[in-house]
Amino acid sequence: MPNTELLETMLHRMAMAREIETLMLRHTREEKFSGWWHPGEGQEAAPIGATAALEADDYVWYQGRGSAWAIGKGMAPGPILGDLLGKVTGATRGKGGGVPHWADYSLGIMGEGATLGSVYPLAAGSALSSKIRKDGRVSIANFGDGTSARGTFHETMMHAAAWKLPLIYFCENNGLLVGTRIDQVSPTANIADLAGGYGIPGITVDGQNVMAVYEATREAAARARAGDGPSLIEAKVTRKHGHYAGDPQHYRPDDYLKDYRDPLDLLAGLLKGNAAARILEEAKAEVLTAYEEAKAAPEPDVSVIERDLYHVA
Amino acid sequence: MSHEVMGYNAAMGLGLVEEMRTDESIFIMGQGVVTGGWFGMEKGLVAEFGADRVIDCGISEAFEAGLAAGASIVGMKPVINMGFGDFALIAGDEIYHKLAKWRYMHGLDVPMTAVIIFPIGAMGGAGPEHSSCTEVLGMHFPGLKVVVPSTPEDAKGLMKAALREPNPVLFHSVQGLGWSRGDVPLDPDFVVPIGKAVTRRAGADLTIVTYGSMVPRSLEAAETLSTEGIECEVIDLRSLVPLDWDHVLASVTRTHRAMVVHEAFRTAGPGAEIAAQIQERIFFELEAPVLRLGAKDFPLCQSADLEQAAIPSAGSIADTARQLMAI
Numbered sequence: 001m002p003n004t005e006l007l008e009t010m011l012h013r014m015a016m017a018r019e020i021e022t023l024m025l026r027h028t029r030e031e032k033f034s035g036w037w038h039p040g041e042g043q044e045a046a047p048i049g050a051t052a053a054l055e056a057d058d059y060v061w062y063q064g065r066g067s068a069w070a071i072g073k074g075m076a077p078g079p080i081l082g083d084l085l086g087k088v089t090g091a092t093r094g095k096g097g098g099v100p101h102w103a104d105y106s107l108g109i110m111g112e113g114a115t116l117g118s119v120y121p122l123a124a125g126s127a128l129s130s131k132i133r134k135d136g137r138v139s140i141a142n143f144g145d146g147t148s149a150r151g152t153f154h155e156t157m158m159h160a161a162a163w164k165l166p167l168i169y170f171c172e173n174n175g176l177l178v179g180t181r182i183d184q185v186s187p188t189a190n191i192a193d194l195a196g197g198y199g200i201p202g203i204t205v206d207g208q209n210v211m212a213v214y215e216a217t218r219e220a221a222a223r224a225r226a227g228d229g230p231s232l233i234e235a236k237v238t239r240k241h242g243h244y245a246g247d248p249q250h251y252r253p254d255d256y257l258k259d260y261r262d263p264l265d266l267l268a269g270l271l272k273g274n275a276a277a278r279i280l281e282e283a284k285a286e287v288l289t290a291y292e293e294a295k296a297a298p299e300p301d302v303s304v305i306e307r308d309l310y311h312v313a
Numbered sequence: 314m315s316h317e318v319m320g321y322n323a324a325m326g327l328g329l330v331e332e333m334r335t336d337e338s339i340f341i342m343g344q345g346v347v348t349g350g351w352f353g354m355e356k357g358l359v360a361e362f363g364a365d366r367v368i369d370c371g372i373s374e375a376f377e378a379g380l381a382a383g384a385s386i387v388g389m390k391p392v393i394n395m396g397f398g399d400f401a402l403i404a405g406d407e408i409y410h411k412l413a414k415w416r417y418m419h420g421l422d423v424p425m426t427a428v429i430i431f432p433i434g435a436m437g438g439a440g441p442e443h444s445s446c447t448e449v450l451g452m453h454f455p456g457l458k459v460v461v462p463s464t465p466e467d468a469k470g471l472m473k474a475a476l477r478e479p480n481p482v483l484f485h486s487v488q489g490l491g492w493s494r495g496d497v498p499l500d501p502d503f504v505v506p507i508g509k510a511v512t513r514r515a516g517a518d519l520t521i522v523t524y525g526s527m528v529p530r531s532l533e534a535a536e537t538l539s540t541e542g543i544e545c546e547v548i549d550l551r552s553l554v555p556l557d558w559d560h561v562l563a564s565v566t567r568t569h570r571a572m573v574v575h576e577a578f579r580t581a582g583p584g585a586e587i588a589a590q591i592q593e594r595i596f597f598e599l600e601a602p603v604l605r606l607g608a609k610d611f612p613l614c615q616s617a618d619l620e621q622a623a624i625p626s627a628g629s630i631a632d633t634a635r636q637l638m639a640i
Contacts, residue, residue, distance in 0.1 A: 059387070061383070090420075091419075091420065092418070092419055092420030093420045094420070095417075095418065095420050096420075101418045101419045101420070102419075103419035103420075103421060105386070105387075105421070105423065110383075110386065110387075111415060111418075111419045113410075113411070114418075115406050115410055118379070118406055118407075118410070118411065120376075120379070121375065121376045121377075121378070121379025121380045121382070121383065121407060122379050122380070122382050122383030122386070122411060122415075123383060124376070124379070124380050124383060125379065125380040125381065125382060125383020125384035125385070125386070125387070125389075125391070126383045126384065126386070126387045127383075128380060128383075128384060128389075129383075129384045129387045129388070129389045131365075132340065132365050132366070132389065139383075151375060152375050152376055152379060152407075155371070155373040155375060155376035156376050156379070156380075158371060158373075159370055159371065159373070159376060307420075307422070308416055308417045308420055308421060308422050309417050309455055309456055310456070310458075310480050311416070311422055311423060311424045311425065311479040311480055312479075313424065313479045
């Protein structure tokens with residue numbers, strides 16, 4: 001039986017990510033919003049379970065929907081929402097917008113590749129660095145089912161497996177690449193089946209079940225740290241909303257969500273007494289405060305355009 | 314400190330070796346770097362620095378450049394030998410998005426040292442997909458530094474500067490000059506600063522702005538023209554990003570005539586930007602329009618003879634200079 005503290009921590013993080021989803025869906029409909037929000041509601045358990053299984057200094061390269069990768073690795077709702085609303089309080093200090101680029105290297109949040117499926121070789125870069133430095137860190141390359149089609153998926157894993165890099169490919173398979181079903185373009189039933197070609201473990205887990213994700217990631221991380229090389233984890237998740245907020249979703253059948261299981265409910269059910277209710281309330285309040293602060297925060301001066309292009313030693 | 318006469322590629326390799334000796338975070342990756350590399354500059358590296366820092370990889374340019382981005386973000390200093398500049402396009406996302414923009418788009422002001430070696434230009438029949446001059450791409454996408462050494466001395470000095478530079482550098486080695494030889498300082502503190510042009514020949518009548526393979530050809534043309542009473546000033550840019558505008562504009566302000574010569578395609582090549590800026594910035598100093606000379610706007614032929622006919626020669630440079638003087 002998992003320890004209560006871990007369950008509570010993960011529920012708190014999932015609830016924060018969920019509250020950001022709720023606020024953002026309303027915000028994008030009703031208020032000024034610059035960009036496109038890609039909702040992650042329904043998929044929170046995968047990033048939260050995966051990041052909970054990592055050490056604080058492990059590297060996460062993500063491309064996920066929603067905010068759960070950043071939340072899971074320790075970013076506060078303030079810089080997350082500040083970015084989404086394009087305010088100076090955001091993680092990018094004012095360059096943000098609907099497609100987030102949250103990064104905080106002190107937290108191992110390495111950033112998002114918005115050319116989807118582009119973080120594989122970058123994660124191999126940090127993984128190779130860890131191998132050279134022998135620093136014991138693990139790198140995660142997060143991706144979706146659709147981006148398993150990328151050439152760099154293969155280029156990177158071929159080398160990572162040969163060199164036994166401390167790398168985890170973490171796929172959130174929600175079955176849809178934008179509006180196309182993954183089974184229309186994938187020859188295998190599972191993305192994890194591709195692992196066999198590289199001689200590495202490939203495991204498919206129920207991505208709505210945070211503990212299943214946690215256990216799989218912990219095992220893959222231990223293997224990576226032991227010098228035994230990469231793994232591929234595929235979390236089967238449910239994308240509750242469209243590709244972007246406002247997507248009319250003509251491609252989805254009406255009964256798409258008939259078997260939907262809310263990952264928060266599944267996790268809350270494991271906690272005793274009123275612990276879950278209390279945690280959900282706290283998370284909601286925390287996010288709501290951050291949202292109000294982000295709304296009140298100033299927008300950046302246009303001089304932000306000319307910042308961070310080159311580093312001056 | 315002493316000097317030694319050595320080849321262009323060997324000098325570049327010496328710059329790399331010297332920096333690897335003092336900075337353990339530098340590693341090199343490419344095809345055949347363990348075995349000495351296609352151009353010989355990596356010879357002996359694995360014996361000195363070990364297999365962790367001298368790494369052979371598959372034919373996988375996107376992987377290599379993306380890995381360089383990821384490794385440099387976490388503080389390593391990767392050097393990727395891309396084999397050919399043409400392969401920049403295979404790794405387009407990784408070079409022009411990830412290396413160039415990652416820091417910017419995440420709002421992070423951190424050092425990011427990475428050197429991507431792109432051998433560019435005609436080398437005697439390497440063909441249309443192994444001879445491209447891709448350096449203009451690094452000028453177009455903000456966030457990268459771009460160098461093109463034309464001498465062994467600069468090949469060494471710019472490699473050392475690139476490895477001390479906290480920004481990604483596209484290091485274009487010139488294939489046509491790979492076996493040229495020259496005097497190279499052995500002082501390990503010798504560097505050629507990125508962003509500084511040099512005047513290779515002084516002259517009062519016109520300024521030839523050039524770099525890379527066209528530097529020796531421009532100097533040859535200048536000698537011919539001198540016998541006709543036309544004195545050319547030849548500027549070797551050495552860096553395209555940042556470009557030493559002060560140096561260029563000061564020269565043209567003296568000569569009042571300018572032409573840009575490069576091996577890259579003429580249309581939308583580096584010369585288009587350089588000519589435009591000269592005309593925008595010192596229009597009233599000019600006696601004539603700024604002329605441009607580059608490769609014909611056709612893919613380079615596989616034939617080594619046709620290859621030379623498609624790119625500027627000392628003769629065509631001299632012809633353009635005469636034309637400029639006649640305006």
